[in-house]
Amino acid sequence: MHIRISELNPEIKTPQIILFNRIKTKSIAYNTAKPISAAETKALLQKMVKACLEDDGVGLAAPQINIFKQLFIIREMDGENKPLERFIAYFNPEWRAVAEDGKEEGIEGCLSVPGLPFEVSRWKTIDATWWELQEDGSFVERKERFTGYKARVFQHEHAHLRARSIVDDGKPHGDDRLIAEDKKQQKVLNTGANLKNKAVKVSGGASGARPKYS
Numbered sequence: 001m002h003i004r005i006s007e008l009n010p011e012i013k014t015p016q017i018i019l020f021n022r023i024k025t026k027s028i029a030y031n032t033a034k035p036i037s038a039a040e041t042k043a044l045l046q047k048m049v050k051a052c053l054e055d056d057g058v059g060l061a062a063p064q065i066n067i068f069k070q071l072f073i074i075r076e077m078d079g080e081n082k083p084l085e086r087f088i089a090y091f092n093p094e095w096r097a098v099a100e101d102g103k104e105e106g107i108e109g110c111l112s113v114p115g116l117p118f119e120v121s122r123w124k125t126i127d128a129t130w131w132e133l134q135e136d137g138s139f140v141e142r143k144e145r146f147t148g149y150k151a152r153v154f155q156h157e158h159a160h161l162r163a164r165s166i167v168d169d170g171k172p173h174g175d176d177r178l179i180a181e182d183k184k185q186q187k188v189l190n191t192g193a194n195l196k197n198k199a200v201k202v203s204g205g206a207s208g209a210r211p212k213y214s
Helices: 038-054 149-161 176-188
Strands: 002-004 059-061 071-077 083-097 103-108 118-123 125-133 139-147 170-172
Touching: 002 038, 038 059, 038 071, 038 083, 059 149, 071 149, 083 149, 103 149, 118 149, 125 149, 139 149
Parallel strands: none
Antiparallel strands: 002 083, 059 071, 071 083, 083 125, 103 118, 118 170, 125 139
């Protein structure tokens, strides 16, 4: 299902994004054998899009707004990785690495880890599967091979469904002084004293800076 930014309901409130250290449980799968309420699910997806756009992200997993279901959204990009005006919802997403393509390091940010970027190694290419919600509330299975930026974002969002984040999968990126300052800021915000230099902000890789994602 596509969620277009221009069609967002202004009456739907933007939910607060929770911090990574509160995402402690794995998410529950949707029962794709039975139709669900399309109207209620569209409202949830619009909440997710609003939360994502609030901080200029390009992706968000449901656990980040305290909904522990296997669902995330990713903003569509054009051929030059410039953001388009729509998001795609991925229900019960899974992926398998195309191992022969190997891994690459990239700089990632996370809306649940406010601070500095982390350097994360991800598979360059993955075979992704997910279920797509239809207008009548039923589901259709989809399969696609993703590479590069889309593969990285998919892996990033999927980690949240397993109660993981860039804190678990990467290492801090940036100047030691800035990291120290970020730790002080995190304590002031009362986000936890055990953040271990946890970070955020833009994403990237060999191809350069990109918008931050969840």
